[in-house]
Structure formats: structure tokens, C-alpha cells
Amino acid sequence: MAETERPTHPASADDAWARTARDASRTTFFFDFDGVLSPITEDPESSRPVAGIPEVLDRLAAKVARVAIVSARPVTFLHSHFGSLAHVDLFGLYGLEVWHEGQVVTKPAALSYQEPMQRLAEAARAELERPVEVEYKRLAVALHYRKDPARAAQVEKWALEQAEEHGLLIQRGRMVVELKPPVDQDKGMVITEAVRDTGSAWYFGDDMSDVKAFDALRAREAVDPAFFGMAIAIANDETGAEVSNAADLTLDSPGAVVKFLTEGLDRF
Numbered sequence: 001m002a003e004t005e006r007p008t009h010p011a012s013a014d015d016a017w018a019r020t021a022r023d024a025s026r027t028t029f030f031f032d033f034d035g036v037l038s039p040i041t042e043d044p045e046s047s048r049p050v051a052g053i054p055e056v057l058d059r060l061a062a063k064v065a066r067v068a069i070v071s072a073r074p075v076t077f078l079h080s081h082f083g084s085l086a087h088v089d090l091f092g093l094y095g096l097e098v099w100h101e102g103q104v105v106t107k108p109a110a111l112s113y114q115e116p117m118q119r120l121a122e123a124a125r126a127e128l129e130r131p132v133e134v135e136y137k138r139l140a141v142a143l144h145y146r147k148d149p150a151r152a153a154q155v156e157k158w159a160l161e162q163a164e165e166h167g168l169l170i171q172r173g174r175m176v177v178e179l180k181p182p183v184d185q186d187k188g189m190v191i192t193e194a195v196r197d198t199g200s201a202w203y204f205g206d207d208m209s210d211v212k213a214f215d216a217l218r219a220r221e222a223v224d225p226a227f228f229g230m231a232i233a234i235a236n237d238e239t240g241a242e243v244s245n246a247a248d249l250t251l252d253s254p255g256a257v258v259k260f261l262t263e264g265l266d267r268f
Helices: 013-022 053-061 075-082 108-127 149-166 187-194 208-223 240-245 254-265
Strands: 027-031 066-070 088-092 097-100 103-106 133-136 141-144 169-173 176-180 200-205 228-234 249-251
Touching: 013 200, 013 254, 027 187, 053 066, 053 075, 053 088, 053 254, 066 187, 075 088, 075 097, 103 108, 108 133, 108 141, 108 149, 141 149, 149 169, 149 176, 169 208, 187 200, 187 208, 200 208, 208 228, 208 240, 228 254, 249 254
Parallel strands: 027 066, 027 200, 066 088, 200 228, 228 249
Antiparallel strands: 088 097, 097 103, 133 141, 141 176, 169 176
């Protein structure tokens, strides 16, 4: 397990875990899904949590105040893999959706985009040749070019044209361009709201959208010196050093996340 650390935070992962153990009842853990709890796959529908993730999240949820997954995936997808974990909260589509009391709760401002996004997905499938993968997410459309990276410029151009024509937002990620409703919502906003009454929080992410979550932890620390935040990056060649440089600690794979959490929980 590869680890790097920022000097402005605890001198070691051991110190961070020790502080968390002391304040577990006021600590929240947040996780992205793809690239953090699951390896990145060519077919987004084939993604699955790595071995040991459900068990370690369930164990973690029994020790701390809250465990949550904050993902670009639809919340129904997350629920299909983590629905058996009664104490793990699920935020989908960057927080546009939340799983609450057995159903999907959607931000009202995004509700009217379901049919337009379905039409957009159909247009993408007709106009963008495979192997570009078109992922319809109910309130968003993701265009994956992982199977043919040379198509990046074409996919980007098509997405920008659609965004301009339909007044949509663009979210770029690891070999993917996503079209989203023009609703002010991102992972940083989820974290900002969720940590308002907590004593400490950890966030595990691997992509540029996760940097906003890291920034939310920093912002909370800036206004409340008693608050403790840990930003954990999962390293990858596609985002280079940008995400890792924004984090306090870097792990080298989703498998390393399981090991890191298991070892940390053994110290409680």
C-alpha cells in the first residue's frame, strides 16, 4: 500500500486513526464508488465493489457516527450493491438523488430532466459510434470513451454542442464526459452540508469531482479549528498527480482501501 502525506495534517495515518477512534461518535466517512470501492471498468454496468468492501463498510458503520457513499452513479445502482447495509447512506448523481426510507428522493430542480436526458441518450447512441458507451442515468448521460481513447475529442465536441443547445452542464472524469442538468449540485456541496454538525470526517476519492469534496473538508477546518478532516486519494494514471496533490494521504487501489480500513478499525 503506497502512502504519501501532507505535513499540514497528522504526521502519520496512525495519528489520524487514533484521533478518529477518540472521536468516533462524531466522525463521518464518505466514499466515492468508481475507482475507490470498485475498480474502473470498460463497461460501467459491470462495476462491482472489490472483495471485502461491504463487510468493512458495515463494520465501520457500527463504530462511527455515519458512513456514506457519494457517487456520480444513480442511487438505484448504489442501492443494488449496498442496499443490505442498513447504516450506509447513499447519495447518487453528485447528490441530486438520495436513498431515503426505501425510495429515491430527487432534488426538485432536477426532476423535469428525466425525459430530456432519455432523449439525449438515444441521440448519443445514434450519433456516437461504438465502442463509445452511453450510460443513461435518469437525470444525466455519461459518455465513456475508455474502449477507444482516440475518440476523446469527438466525444468532447459532441457533448459541448449538446450542452450549449440544451442548457446543460458538463462534468469531466476518467475517460468520460457527462451531461448534467443545470442544477447547482456537486460532491463538495454534499460534504459541506453533511459535516456541519460533525467533529471530523474522512473522504475517499479518485477523480476531479472529488477535489471539491476535499475542498469542503478544508473549508470546514478553516471556520472551525476543532474540526478534523482527512482527504484520501486513490492514485491512478488518468488523473495524474492533481487529485493526489489535493489529498492528505494516497492509497494505490480499491483493494488498498479495504486493507487500510481493516487495519484502522483494528485500532479502535
